[in-house]
Amino acid sequence: MSVGASSSHVAAGGATSGLTINLHPLPILNVSDHLNRLRLTSKGESEIIGALLGSETNREISIANSFELVYAAPEGDVDMGESSTDPNRGSRTQKLDTAFMETRRDQYKQVFPTLDVVGWYSVGEQPSPEDVNFHQQFTQIIDTPIFLLFNPNHPSDSQALPVAIYEAALAEGGKDETIEGKFVELAYGIETGEAERIAVDGVTRGGMGGEGEESTVVANLTTQRNAIRMLYERVAVLLQYITGVINKAAEPDHNILRQVSALVATLPTMDAKEFREELVTEYSDVQLTAYLTTLTKQLNALSDYADKHNLLHPPPIDDFGTSQGGMRGGRGFTGYEMGGGGRRKR
Structure with a gap:
């Protein structure tokens, strides 16, 4: 009403x-x-x-x-x-x-x-x-x-x-x-x-429960679920209509059939060689990006650890005020004392 x-x-x-x-x-x-x-x-x-x-x-x-x-x-x-x-x-x-x-x-x-x-x-x-x-x-x-x-x-x-x-x-x-x-x-x-x-989607996500990353994950999954469910329902309607036309239970509408044919023509052919090559290439790019991200995080963690180690164990200072960390007479990052005849554990 x-x-x-x-x-x-x-x-x-x-x-x-x-x-x-x-x-x-x-x-x-x-x-x-x-x-x-x-x-x-x-x-x-x-x-x-x-x-x-x-x-x-x-x-x-x-x-x-x-x-x-x-x-x-x-x-x-x-x-x-x-x-x-x-x-x-x-x-x-x-x-x-x-x-x-x-x-x-x-x-x-x-x-x-x-x-x-x-x-x-x-x-x-x-x-x-x-x-x-x-x-x-x-x-x-x-x-x-x-x-x-x-x-x-x-x-x-x-x-x-x-x-x-x-x-x-x-x-x-x-x-x-x-x-x-x-x-x-x-x-x-x-x-x-x-x-x-996008703005309406952001407003919808803002009203969902949870805090921080949990709220974002739940919002993304809910949005994807709703989109997949809507797509499934529309595909089911099209399939029901096409089945009815084939079984002569529904009147064929050539305008609708042309639109369905154009929609099907835009879908990728799963068995084509070009599709498989493009899929493998995209998959490799995604994996390479993930590996680079992980490597960057590890290097960042190693750099932070080195900074903290140098802060807790500063290298000795010679008479000229120069740091000898890692040089002759000083102790390097590995904890060994560097001497003229080689290295020995302190």
Whole structure:
């Protein structure tokens, strides 16, 4: 069930503007971090708002980042949030601090020139009158702002993300007039880059138990296990489909079959001579690297031992102030006294 499906501020039959939304993981992490920090530093639940940064191409919006916003309370004080236990909450109108938003937007554009404010976010189970108030203020700054609602009470066993995205509902027939105080939910997809996947993977590993090297090993093994399990499940689906096509139990889809054929063609041939030679070469390189690492560690340990030995047993100093370690009259590293006629044990 989507967030806010039973809200009186969500129009069941409202028309959308046909936007395609691509959501990156970073805004979700930012909103969650914003909520957790505010819960730890303030009493009770607080109103949370922020701006969504992204890019718009034709009718496609990509939400890539976000930053926090402040608003001016009715008394004129700038605040990051207002307690939800306030009896006047909902009867007073909070005003968005547009000057602060413009300053933060200009700062972000200096670092990310391709990103601009495309909407805003809040936290709650469903759209509220305060959300309608803030959205109306954003419409005076942005032509078609989108509204992201993060649900902190989302069921933990649900496979869906605790996020819903809305825009102002249009009148029937797709006219430009908006339905006053109503939202319509938009479908969205998840878009990630390689850098974002690495960052999310790092956040996931940070929450695992254990300390030091143990935590790192467990995290790496867990990641590999999940990747192998996912690969196995997908291969099983492909195998089941191919078996069904061969047994005439499933309708053949030539587009899927071509993709499967191209995927199989990219796999290495295990019996090929070139593959075996490359495997042996790579294996030898790995073993050589391991041997060099071990040898380096042993040399380092020997060097440390020699330094400690020289510190505990310094060589004698002659009348000229010159060390005679390992030379005539002195005692070398092996503990023998070097003389003119040979060496003898001291």
